[in-house]
Amino acid sequence: MAAGSAVGIVGPNGAGKTTLLDVLAGAQPPTAGSVHFRGTDVTSASAADRCRMGIGRTHQVPRPFVDMTVFENVYVGATAGGRLRGSAAYERCLSVLELSGLLPVANRRAMSLGLLHRKRLELARALAAGPEVLLLDEIGGGLTDAEAEELLETIERLRRQGIAIVWIEHIVHVLVRAVDRLICMDAGRVIADGPPDEVLQDATVIDAYLGKQE
Amino acid sequence: MTTAAGLRVERWTRNSVIRSSLIGLAVLGLFAAPTVFEPAITQKLTGLWILVLMAAMWNALAGYGGLVSVGQQAFIGIGAYSTIYLTHAGVEGYTAMALAVGITAILAFLTSFVVLRLRGGEFAIAMWVVAEVFRQFVSFDSSVGGGTGISLTALGVYGPDYGRAFTYWWALTAATAALLILFFLLRSRFGAALQAIRDDESAAASLGVRVRSSKRIVFVLTSTGCGAAGAAILANTLFVQPNSIFSVQWTAMMIFMVLVGGLGTFEGPILGALILFLLQNQFGNGGVWYFIGLGASAVLFALFMPRGIWGTITERFDLRLTPIGYWVRGPAPPTARDPGLAQSDEGPPTDPPSEVAQ
Numbered sequence: 001m002a003a004g005s006a007v008g009i010v011g012p013n014g015a016g017k018t019t020l021l022d023v024l025a026g027a028q029p030p031t032a033g034s035v036h037f038r039g040t041d042v043t044s045a046s047a048a049d050r051c052r053m054g055i056g057r058t059h060q061v062p063r064p065f066v067d068m069t070v071f072e073n074v075y076v077g078a079t080a081g082g083r084l085r086g087s088a089a090y091e092r093c094l095s096v097l098e099l100s101g102l103l104p105v106a107n108r109r110a111m112s113l114g115l116l117h118r119k120r121l122e123l124a125r126a127l128a129a130g131p132e133v134l135l136l137d138e139i140g141g142g143l144t145d146a147e148a149e150e151l152l153e154t155i156e157r158l159r160r161q162g163i164a165i166v167w168i169e170h171i172v173h174v175l176v177r178a179v180d181r182l183i184c185m186d187a188g189r190v191i192a193d194g195p196p197d198e199v200l201q202d203a204t205v206i207d208a209y210l211g212k213q214e
Numbered sequence: 215m216t217t218a219a220g221l222r223v224e225r226w227t228r229n230s231v232i233r234s235s236l237i238g239l240a241v242l243g244l245f246a247a248p249t250v251f252e253p254a255i256t257q258k259l260t261g262l263w264i265l266v267l268m269a270a271m272w273n274a275l276a277g278y279g280g281l282v283s284v285g286q287q288a289f290i291g292i293g294a295y296s297t298i299y300l301t302h303a304g305v306e307g308y309t310a311m312a313l314a315v316g317i318t319a320i321l322a323f324l325t326s327f328v329v330l331r332l333r334g335g336e337f338a339i340a341m342w343v344v345a346e347v348f349r350q351f352v353s354f355d356s357s358v359g360g361g362t363g364i365s366l367t368a369l370g371v372y373g374p375d376y377g378r379a380f381t382y383w384w385a386l387t388a389a390t391a392a393l394l395i396l397f398f399l400l401r402s403r404f405g406a407a408l409q410a411i412r413d414d415e416s417a418a419a420s421l422g423v424r425v426r427s428s429k430r431i432v433f434v435l436t437s438t439g440c441g442a443a444g445a446a447i448l449a450n451t452l453f454v455q456p457n458s459i460f461s462v463q464w465t466a467m468m469i470f471m472v473l474v475g476g477l478g479t480f481e482g483p484i485l486g487a488l489i490l491f492l493l494q495n496q497f498g499n500g501g502v503w504y505f506i507g508l509g510a511s512a513v514l515f516a517l518f519m520p521r522g523i524w525g526t527i528t529e530r531f532d533l534r535l536t537p538i539g540y541w542v543r544g545p546a547p548p549t550a551r552d553p554g555l556a557q558s559d560e561g562p563p564t565d566p567p568s569e570v571a572q
Contacts, residue, residue, distance in 0.1 A: 025420060027416060027419075027420065046419065046424075047416070047419040047420050048419045048420075048421075048422050048423055048424045048425065049424075051419075051420060051421055051422035052422045057420055059417065059420075063414045063416075063417040064413075064414075064417075065409065065410045065412075065413035065414060065417070065418070066413050066414075067409065067412070067413055067478065068406070068409055068410065068413065068539075069539060069540065069541075071223070071540050071541075071542050072406055072409070072539060072540055073410075075403075075406050075540060076406050076407060076410045076418065076421050076423065077421045077422070079403040079406060079407070080403075080406075080407050080410075080418075080421055080422035080423040080424075081421045081422025081423075082422070083422075085403070089403075090223045093223075094221050094223075094542070097542075103221075103542070106542040107541055107542055111529075125421055126421070128421075129421055129422055
């Protein structure tokens with residue numbers, strides 16, 4: 001993937017989308033194949049090391065550090081993954097909290113957050129680590145139209161900063177506006193890969209995924 | 215630090231500085247106890263600081279490191295028996311106790327390479343096996359009395375009254391030092407990573423936290439603290455026997471204190487130690503019923519108050535006494551949707567606040 005590019009991944013439940021993201025992020029080992037990042041084989045690197053290299057991720061079901069405040073959640077990303085210290089870490093945290101609209105709840109414990117804020121926190125934490133590639137797992141689910149627009153703006157801004165995006169999403173009409181390449185998976189296989197418009201017209205994709213949604 | 219938008223991150227508030235100063239003064243006052251109380255009471259209070267130390271260590275291990283061990287008595291025994299071995303080699307009693315803590319650290323570091331390969335229940339049981347191995351080792355060594363145990367004679371030179379006072383100061387210093395190390399560790403970047411591991415290990419790893427090396431540091435640190443507790447237990451009772459010092463009852467007591475006080479909180483284990491100390495003094499002669507009572511209480515807490523007393527209080531009132539957190543302060547951010555931050559520089563009446571402002 002080139003810097004600032006964006007790939008969307010769609011497919012029915014159980015297609016293996018999250019598993020693919022886990023393999024890319026180092027949360028699961030691949031049963032076959034390898035993962036390369038900046039020309040280096042990182043297949044054997046741990047999840048923590050991959051994050052430090054610049055592969056960030058969010059989780060499909062948000063996994064906040066519930067007993068820590070929102071700021072502290074983000075601070076973990078900035079200091080562990082981003083390896084920032086002192087005021088540089090604080091600055092990074094405050095800027096990603098502002099970007100994700102979480103500043104007003106910065107001092108709240110994550111356990112008290114609703115789903116929308118939890119999803120924003122997933123994104124903020126991953127960004128605090130300063131990723132070059134960001135793996136997003138269904139962060140658009142449950143958003144209103146206005147919130148989805150805001151998310152699209154954020155994604156566009158991240159791309160302009162040179163961050164490459166891999167985004168799994170069921171809300172296809174939102175996803176296709178953010179990505180320049182779309183992959184459709186089914187039963188652990190890639191069944192289509194190309195420009196979003198072409199993939200959405202693909203008969204196999206309509207049969208395996210889009211048709212089933214109706 | 216203040217950003218261009220006028221936001222800043224605070225670690226200490228006026229309230230927390232006042233509170234911490236008062237706690238510091240109270241601890242300093244506790245050092246005077248042997249000059250005020252009778253030796254028998256001094257000895258009992260020594261037991262309290264040992265309990266505080268043990269509870270804080272098990273809490274850090276299980277509550278922050280996610281390492282539930284039922285074998286921490288291994289390091290309590292190592293601390294005690296290393297003291298015996300060193301005094302036999304001619305080292306002065308209290309110096310031997312300090313060196314024994316170092317020996318415990320080395321052995322804990324070496325042990326970590328074996329046991330930290332295991333997870334969950336396997337780790338817990340492996341630690342019990344480790345404790346049994348060390349118990350067997352000293353049980354067969356006649357130079358330290360074998361299975362019948364041995365007295366610590368090196369402290370005899372100070373006489374009973376001074377000996378009790380010195381042991382009290384040693385235990386209080388060890389407990390205070392352990393809590394201070396833990397406090398500054400939790401305030402550091404490493405502390406944030408540890409709290410993240412406590413809440414969600416794999417999410418922490420996905421944010422760059424090196425979980426295994428973090429756990430190793432916690433394991434060695436807390437095991438070393440248990441070694442200090444073991445040396446203090448020996449100095450307080452002046453006798454050690456393998457079956458008692460390597461007994462799983464120490465871990466049972468630690469679990470009780472931490473479950474009742476609040477797992478994964480800084481203050482909870484101290485509260486748990488105070489409760490166990492009071493129970494020991496009220497019902498400690500109750501024999502087997504005393505232990506049944508402790509066990510039943512721990513089970514009830516685990517079932518109906520899983521966050522313990524302090525954990526429940528902090529959850530309900532969003533309260534933390536020790537300033538290990540980070541607070542964002544400053545003027546309102548320029549977003550229309552969200553109401554923004556408070557203007558106050560003084561901090562809320564109780565810190566931390568549940569929100570900056572709404």
